[in-house]
Structure formats: structure tokens, C-alpha cells
Amino acid sequence: MANEENNNQQIEPVSSVMKVFAILNALSEKKASGVTELSQKVMTSKSTVYRFLQTMKMLGYVSQEGEDDRYSLTLKLFETSSKALDYVDLVSLAEPHMNRIGELTKEALHLGIRDGDGIIYIYKVDAQYNLRMQSRIGGRNPLYSTAIGKVLLAERPEDYVRDVLSETEFTPSTSHTHLNIEALLEELTLVKQQGYGVDNEEQEEGLRCIAAPIYDRLGNVVAGLSLSFPSLRYTQEKFDTYTSLLQEAAADISEKLGDVKS
Structure with missing residues (x-):
């Protein structure tokens, strides 16, 4: 030191x-x-x-x-500083929701934003179980194999998604990982319709993840709020409950950020 x-x-x-x-x-x-x-x-x-x-x-x-x-x-300096302020506000607004959901579910929660062709975690709440997702604030994962990545892309035009992932190599982390952009685009249509994204053991075998989109004051998806849990703890009832908790929290955060659609 x-x-x-x-x-x-x-x-x-x-x-x-x-x-x-x-x-x-x-x-x-x-x-x-x-x-x-x-x-x-x-x-x-x-x-x-x-x-x-x-x-x-x-x-x-x-x-x-x-x-x-x-x-x-x-106005570029203003735009740059505004983005930084958004992320500061984002963490402070998301933290109480994530702590509350963490206490209710005992599962891991993450707040993530896009960074190039990947996502970066800017806040997390650890699971209270011994069997849990290993992650860290500042850690990165691909857009194409994560629930947060999918909600960050789902409401963007196809040309935007293709441009963001134009130089991305779709590396299969598991047998469930998308192997190309066409397969991902097909799922993104569903993600947009249902209002949440799912990582069904695509990033890590035996691990599932659900994410809900967070919107900024202009109605753009700027972050994803996710909950991760081992597949052995999966039930449809838990999945539905977790999805509702995430969507309600994400909607409240979006409203406080000034989302025009809230």
C-alpha cells in the first residue's frame, strides 16, 4: 500500500x-x-x-x-456528463430494489449496462445460498448469451444490433448458446414482445437468468436488472414471481429516471 x-x-x-x-x-x-x-x-x-x-x-x-x-x-460534453450522472442515479435508485428482492428470493441480482459488444455489471447483490453465480462489479459478459444483453438489444432496430455485433465471434459457452446473429435476432423479437429476457443456461451450464429493461428519460433501454439462479432451483411458479418482481422494480427505476413511457 x-x-x-x-x-x-x-x-x-x-x-x-x-x-x-x-x-x-x-x-x-x-x-x-x-x-x-x-x-x-x-x-x-x-x-x-x-x-x-x-x-x-x-x-x-x-x-x-x-x-x-x-x-x-x-453539447457533447453535456451529453457525456449526463450519461455519467444517469449511471450514478441508476445505482442509487436500483440498490434498494435489489436489496429487497435479494432478501425475498435469496438469489443473486445484477445491474448491467452495454459496453461495446458486451455487458458490464455496475452493481450486484450476492445470493444467500452456497450454490450461486460467481461474478463481480466491473465484470463483463457477452450481449448475445445474457438476459441483460438481450433486453439491452431487443428494442433496437435490426441494423443497430447487426452493427453492434458485426465483429463479434459467437463463442458457445454451453450447448444452449446462440451460434449466430440470426438466431439471436429471432429471440430478440420475443424478448421485446414479452418485456423480459432469459438466459437459459446459455452463459453457464446449470444457471438461469431473467432480466427486465430499465428506460431513461428518452424512453431508451439503458440498463438491465437481472436475477440469476441455478436450474435445480427452478420452478415455473418461482420464474413467474421473479419476473414480476424484476419488471415492477425496473418500471419504478425507469419512472424515477424520467422515462416518458412510465
Whole structure:
């Protein structure tokens, strides 16, 4: 631990990163600024400021206005920070529901979001049984073989799903795993109709999972709330109960996030 603290103390700030944020801060104080004005504010040469601005423009964070080469911030920073706030709110809103359902069912619960062609767990509640799913916050799994992955994709257009999974290799974790995108797309139609997704021993032999979609204020599915349990504890009555609990919790979280459909 001491070595880690010493290493942190030795980290030197990266000057180019500091200059970029200095430019962003300067742009946030005024609707539009020119290169000369910005270079004076951040005490950096005009050529350097110009290069940074052109890169930020290419990335979509600034726009160039008129013929006088004045620059202004776009809404991309706002969009980025809004997403971060959504996920902070998401965990705080989901936590009490997940704890309650965990106490009722004694099974494992996960909150997951899309990360590229996979899902990443941002919160979890462990099962109270010895026989349980092994997972961790920050852990990843594929979209195509998980219940959360299916609810994240189900309401998206087919072209979107194909694009997201265009470079994905469908690796069979079990004999139940989808082997191609056509098989997945067929199931996604059902997931959309029924309002929940199921992983029927597709990611891990002997493990089932149910997930319900969580919507943001624009009505887009931004996360999945899931419950996992061993197949040996499966009954139709439990499945129906678990599905209802997840859908009710997901609907409440969505409403608090501002979902227009709630």
C-alpha cells in the first residue's frame, strides 16, 4: 500500500491534457472565442491552441463559427456528463430494489449496462445460498448469451444490433448458446414482445437468468436488472414471481429516471 501511495505522489501531470482542459474551461466562460484570445487565456502558443481546437472539433467537442475562426463548445460534453450522472442515479435508485428482492428470493441480482459488444455489471447483490453465480462489479459478459444483453438489444432496430455485433465471434459457452446473429435476432423479437429476457443456461451450464429493461428519460433501454439462479432451483411458479418482481422494480427505476413511457 505504501508503494502504491509513493507511486501516486510521483505521477507528473501531463501538460497537454492540462492545456486541453484549460481551453475547455475558457470556452465554457464565453459563448465563442478566437485562437488569439484563447492562447492568451491559457498562456499557450497560438499554433498549439489551434492544433488542440482542430482535434477537439474533429472529436465533436467544439464547433467553429463563421469566418472569423471563433470556436464554441458543443453539447457533447453535456451529453457525456449526463450519461455519467444517469449511471450514478441508476445505482442509487436500483440498490434498494435489489436489496429487497435479494432478501425475498435469496438469489443473486445484477445491474448491467452495454459496453461495446458486451455487458458490464455496475452493481450486484450476492445470493444467500452456497450454490450461486460467481461474478463481480466491473465484470463483463457477452450481449448475445445474457438476459441483460438481450433486453439491452431487443428494442433496437435490426441494423443497430447487426452493427453492434458485426465483429463479434459467437463463442458457445454451453450447448444452449446462440451460434449466430440470426438466431439471436429471432429471440430478440420475443424478448421485446414479452418485456423480459432469459438466459437459459446459455452463459453457464446449470444457471438461469431473467432480466427486465430499465428506460431513461428518452424512453431508451439503458440498463438491465437481472436475477440469476441455478436450474435445480427452478420452478415455473418461482420464474413467474421473479419476473414480476424484476419488471415492477425496473418500471419504478425507469419512472424515477424520467422515462416518458412510465
